[in-house]
Amino acid sequence: MPSLPSEVEIAIIGGGPAGLMAAEVCAEAGFKPHIFERMPTPARKFLMAGKSGLNITHGEPLDKFLTRYSEGSEEIKPAIKAFTPSDMRVWADELGTETFVGSSGRVFPKVMKASPLLRAWLKKLENLGTTLHTRCHWQGWNDEALHFNTSEGPRYIKTKATILALGGSSWPKLGADGSWFPQLQQYGVNATEFQPSNCGxxxxxxxxxxxxxxxxxxxxxxxxxxxxxxxxxxxxxxxxxxxxxxxxxxxxxxxxxxxxxxxxxxxxxxxxxxxxxxxxxxxxxxxxxxxxxxxxxxxxxxxxxxxxxxxxxxxxxxxxxxxxxxxxxxxxxxxxxxxRPIEEAISTAGGVMWNSLDKDLMLKVIPGTFCAGEMLDWDAPTGGYLLTACMAQGRQAARGAIKYLKSNS
Structure with missing residues (x-):
């Protein structure tokens, strides 16, 4: 595992689909993002979902697709319009994962597995200059530096821009447990408690x-x-x-x-x-x-x-x-x-409220800090909608971070 730096330009906290996609956009723009993941390996929920075939998106028309987000539907539209289900399929294909539309309209990789796609994705990110740090549990800020608990003790890292992709709190054994809630609320970020979604x-x-x-x-x-x-x-x-x-x-x-x-x-x-x-x-x-x-x-x-x-x-x-x-x-x-209990849910509703964010997904009370993915207050059914939105928001937050860095350089 690479040693932890004392300062980075872009820190991405969370190695799920939203965080990895944010890293891809930042790296393709010429930056060298660092991803900090609390678990020993990234994208564990992504791999778990792949055990049943990895439903990456849906083949229905975009206007109908956009109606599926019952909470935050209007706010989430810009991200998905900029990275549509068709774009999602092209992205997967470019990583060597050809997809098909099933009888229900759901889109799956032809190999029906998540692991080949994730391996290709991580290799691409590495080739683009992205650095992945694992076993780094974010604790908030200390004197404006990011505070992480690591196997080697606490570490403090300064950054010019931060993208939080911390997930919700379903399937907490895979990494996302909502423990970031108090870190943001103490800064005045509006957030609602997580509730189970796509659950029994x-x-x-x-x-x-x-x-x-x-x-x-x-x-x-x-x-x-x-x-x-x-x-x-x-x-x-x-x-x-x-x-x-x-x-x-x-x-x-x-x-x-x-x-x-x-x-x-x-x-x-x-x-x-x-x-x-x-x-x-x-x-x-x-x-x-x-x-x-x-x-x-x-x-x-x-x-x-x-x-x-x-x-x-x-x-x-x-x-x-x-x-x-x-x-x-x-x-x-x-x-x-x-x-059923939130630990059994496929996804969660609740999280950071939209009124705490600007149009680039930057926290209004913490300039230079952006949020993406399931940690935001939106909800969607299964069928590819969850993954598409997480990745689309990762891209949106990354573009916001790049814009912020350029305007403050």
């Missing part, structure tokens, strides 16, 4: 239902929460619900629970391909001596875990009334109690 939710299942159905996927379902609607798949877990369709609605469900202004009731359309009228007609057929499960399967096609959900969520009166049962199958109510 707790449901009070009966023991019988949990024992028989935990781990079972629910496919071809429309999920609705308030005015928000998504079609997709999810999974029954021992604690409640998880999976991509649940994550897509997580920000809306979380806000309803946190404000207490709305009952957290998710509704499921278990038969998107069958109309309410068709269900009513089918369920009105004579049941005869058939069991409820057999009658349900023969008339609606529902069986397995979907049938188990109906038995779990509906009382006997509703199950035995064809009209009520048909209506419930098209809007099965699931009462959600709470989000």
């Amino acid at each position: 939710f707790e449901v009070n299942w009966s023991d019988h239902f949990k024992e028989r159905n935990a781990g079972e996927p629910i496919k071809n379902t429309i999920l609705s929460f308030s005015s928000n609607r998504v079609q997709g798949d999810f999974v029954i877990s021992g604690y409640g619900l998880e999976g991509s369709a649940i994550y897509a609605l997580s920000s809306h469900i979380r806000r309803a629970i946190s404000t207490g202004k709305q009952s957290a009731i998710l509704t499921l359309d278990l038969t998107p391909d069958r109309s309410l009228e068709r269900l009513k007609a089918s369920l009105s057929r004579s049941k005869g001596k058939k069991s409820f499960s057999t009658h349900l399967k023969r008339t609606t096609g529902l069986s397995g875990v979907k049938a188990a959900l109906i038995r779990e969520c509906l009382d006997e009166t509703t199950r035995n009334d064809p009209a009520l049962l048909a209506a419930a199958i098209k809007a099965l109510p699931i009462h959600i109690d709470a989000p």
